[in-house]
Amino acid sequence: MKLHYLKLKNFRQFYGATPKIAFAKGKKNITVLHANNGSGKTALLNAFIWTMFDSYTPGFQLPEQIVNKRAIREATPGDIVEAWVELKFSHDGSNYVIKRAQEAVCIEDEPGWQNRSTSNATLQKESGSGNWRPIERVDDEIGRVLPKDLHNYFFFDGERIERIVRPSKKQQEEIKAAAKKLLGLEIVARGKSHLDKVRKKFEKDLQDTGDEELTALLKDKEKLENEKQQLASDVEENEVEIEHNQTRKKEIADKLLGHREIKSIQERRQFIEKEKDIKNADIAEYSKNLKQEISKHGYSVFINKLITNFREQVDRMREKGELPSGIKKQFVEDLLEKHKCICGTELIVGHPAHEKVKQWRQQAGLADVEEKALSMGGELKNYEAALGSFPTTLESLKTKIRNAYANITEFESELDDISDKLRKFPKEEIAGLEKQLSACEEKEKTLLFTIADKKARTESIKKKIIEIDKAIGKKQSEEEKQDLLLRRGRACRDAYNRLSTMLTLWDKRFRIDLEQKMQDLFSQMTLTPYLPQITESYGIVLKEAAGGKPLDVAASQGENQILSLAFIGSIIEVVRNQKQQHDTLAGGVDASSYPVVMDSPFGALDHNYRRQIAKILPNIAGQVVTLVTKTQWHGEVENAMMDKIGREYILTYYTPRDDVAEDLLEINGAKYPLIRQSTNGYEYTVIEEL
């Protein structure tokens, strides 16, 4: 998607028609719009979102008030005043012009206006022929260009962007869904879901035509599948309940922390809880190592006796003089063949001399045994060495696990004491809060147990379904129809399973690539030794690994902003790479040519961060449109971006107040007004290209 121009009329602060705001592209791909706070930066950002999606950002106040107030006040009651936004862009070889309009009627009563129905969008498309044609289903066509729920990754308010990295569970699901759409995976998920329904339909048909045994199997399967679905939905509900419960626990803990008289106790509790979490993580790590150790060296316990047997056998042979053999079998064979001993005696078959030499052949055969005994002796030493360290390693890990459990028991006991103390605290409010906290903890334990139980039941059901599927597969129907239904059902199941695996692999690959790219971008933007990590559910955590084991870091607001920019940049980059590597079956949204439109991207950042981000921004997207204040722009940001600026605009705010000093913006030695006094008593904003 490439932006060409934006034009507004009577939209929010912008009275009358603005000139076309043409956007920079190519090597100088940055468009900068300068404005003071309150002059219409957020309104301009929302002009994009409103016209394309009939939506807006959370910071867009009074969204129903689209039509410019001056335009309404200049009208007489009963007049209709129109506001509109027109955006021209191109995508996949086609040009588009979308125009969304909102009409308001001027009325006598307060507030002086009233919207006429909802906004209305028209879309024109030109696909290389020069002929423009209207598109009937505007939302469908825009959805093909950029799905609605992805707009906040491309058009965003920099001062609120950090929310992207602190997503709730619902938002994590949305990120997951957005990633799926960008990679074109939504259609794989839909195909999978529809295939499953079709498979069930074939099996139902088979049930109606099949023999009794097959019918019974299919009925059993249907019952189990319903049960499985119910369990999955129950687990989902329980998980949401846990999340709510955790939020409630956090609220209570914060309230407790607010009581000065127990602040130290509450802080101690939070410290112990953290320590307990660390110990639990240690146990998981030790248990994993224990498993690996057993799987790698566990066999050595069983070969101890075999080694002893082998050694005894070799010793016995040595005692008997069978080892070392001292003579090679080939040497004896040669003497017998030449019929002559080394002493010169003739070796004639049947004569005693021949018989004696022949007996040596038997003994010489043991040379092979000797060779094997020698090489095995060496190998056995390695086994013994492994056997030697294995029990020690095992014991050491078991001791660590025991100690960690002992620590946890101590922590739990102290936590119980704290809880007990607070429950009996003289101040009623504190005792009450503690009781609520205990109730939340009990509830969480019960829910976790219920979830584990339901998951175990689901696993058992899955196994039963596999067994039934096998039994159904074995059923060889003589009737052609049944056979066909069986094959079609199997084909659906096969395609479904493959699509499921593909989705899992895509998700895994996307997360790995995204994390790597994000770490790369984040390290370019910051001087800290922190590394962002992406959890399986697309949560983003910042880790500090300078001292060895990575630990969680509480990210500052500035770091969260950087993380969010790195996250958006990484999504664009990873999707572009994955699309280039293979033209996916599904064919996703081509994010490589998407613009990024940002309101105040440098909001809460210090000088270093601003400089770093300003350097990286032009590279994260095909086009960058940024709306900035004078303080956000001057200095390091201006210097870092100067060479990449293709177009610059200024938003001059006209105020009716006569006590406000004019404010000027200086660019390349020229001065431009940011604030001016209005001569007609109205407030409005004018856009001009620099």
Next chain:
Amino acid sequence: MSKKEKIDPLAPFKEAPEEIQCIMKRILAFEKERLFQTRVRGYETEITNIVKEEIQ
């Protein structure tokens, strides 16, 4: 699996028998066409027909 090892998400498709590949391709093409359309009915009928045509 090591993070550096490349995962090939298309492997399950590439390893599928020919008729399953055809079904998968056609279903995904169908879903792509319908993805951004609202108020569309008859998914099951379309997909049933694809499976019927490929498995005869």
